[in-house]
Amino acid sequence: xxxxxxxxxxxxxxxxxxxxxxxxxxxxxxxxxxxxxxxxxxxxxxxxxxxxxxxxxxxxxxxxxxxxxxxxxxxxxxxxxxxxxxxxxxxxxxxxxxxxxxxxxxxxxxxxxxxxxxxxxxxxxxxxxxxxxxxxxxxxxxxxxxxxxxx
Amino acid sequence: xxxxxxxxxxxxxxxxxxxxxxxxxxxxxxxxxxxxxxxxxxxxxxxxxxxxxxxxxxxxxxxxxxxxxxxxxxxxxxxxxxxxxxxxxxxxxxxxxxxxxxxxxxxxxxxxxxxxxxxxxxxxxxxxxxxxxxxxxxxxxxxxxxxxxxx
Numbered sequence: 562x563x564x565x566x567x568x569x570x571x572x573x574x575x576x577x578x579x580x581x582x583x584x585x586x587x588x589x590x591x592x593x594x595x596x597x598x599x600x601x602x603x604x605x606x607x608x609x610x611x612x613x614x615x616x617x618x619x620x621x622x623x624x625x626x627x628x629x630x631x632x633x634x635x636x637x638x639x640x641x642x643x644x645x646x647x648x649x650x651x652x653x654x655x656x657x658x659x660x661x662x663x664x665x666x667x668x669x670x671x672x673x674x675x676x677x678x679x680x681x682x683x684x685x686x687x688x689x690x691x692x693x694x695x696x697x698x699x700x701x702x703x704x705x706x707x708x709x710x711x712x
Numbered sequence: 713x714x715x716x717x718x719x720x721x722x723x724x725x726x727x728x729x730x731x732x733x734x735x736x737x738x739x740x741x742x743x744x745x746x747x748x749x750x751x752x753x754x755x756x757x758x759x760x761x762x763x764x765x766x767x768x769x770x771x772x773x774x775x776x777x778x779x780x781x782x783x784x785x786x787x788x789x790x791x792x793x794x795x796x797x798x799x800x801x802x803x804x805x806x807x808x809x810x811x812x813x814x815x816x817x818x819x820x821x822x823x824x825x826x827x828x829x830x831x832x833x834x835x836x837x838x839x840x841x842x843x844x845x846x847x848x849x850x851x852x853x854x855x856x857x858x859x860x861x862x863x
Binding site: 562563564565569572573576595596597637645648649650651652659660661662664665666667668671672674675676678679680681682683686690691692693694697698701702704705 | 713714715716720723724727746747748788796799800801802803810811812813815816817818819822823825826827829830831832833834837841842843844845848849852853855856
């Protein structure tokens with residue numbers, strides 16, 4: 562049971578931006594370097610977060626990205642519902658289902674209820690609840706970006 | 713968010729066996745043919761289910777497998793906890809974690825609570841709750857096994 566890399570990276574980008582002082586711009590390169598993850602992956606992720614209205618892109622030489630809303634207005638459950646696309650827990654949740662017992666099986670219902678309980682917990686969290694300590698995050702990020710460290 | 717194929721197939725084997733009249737033996741080939749899935753995959757799955765004490769293997773020419781317990785004694789949450797091995801929702805749940813914000817991140821806690829809620833729902837189900845209608849399952853399986861069908 563694993564969230565997609567797309568969900569994972571979306572959350573990381575939002576956490577990074579929420580750790581910054583309000584209105585301060587960040588670059589994708591800086592976020593990629595901070596987490597030591599691929600910049601290419603983050604390009605797609607930030608594009609989609611922009612389409613969802615969660616981040617804003619300022620173009621130009623001194624451009625960058627920032628949160629489009631206050632962290633308290635970004636709900637984690639809502640985000641995960643969007644970034645996970647389909648919640649294909651087992652084959653019959655997806656489009657290409659060939660499981661023969663689908664018409665009578667009681668498992669799908671049980672798994673759907675479990676998934677709802679999972680998402681209901683995440684609905685109780687906003688980005689502000691995740692990043693209550695922005696300074697602590699910032700210190701860890703800055704450590705990654707310092708040129709003299711040999712991480 | 714997907715359960716492993718191992719969990720999926722473990723559930724399918726148990727459902728198959730629970731659909732049979734008590735004490736009737738099934739073969740792995742028959743289960744594989746019924747679901748149209750690989751017999752090799754099921755070999756490993758049935759071996760592990762045997763180790764967990766959920767199914768029993770009778771050796772010999774007329775041998776086969778059957779449930780080692782009543783379906784009402786096989787808990788779905790307990791099974792999924794065992795077959796999923798690790799619940800690596802995101803990187804920091806696993807052994808090879810290199811996410812830099814791990815020491816301060818509030819997300820892991822939120823995801824762990826969500827996972828607990830997910831499993832708590834499954835703890836409320838036994839195999840008997842999933843297979844309340846064994847005859848209906850049997851009809852679907854028999855249809856797959858009939859030699860004159862061109863499935």
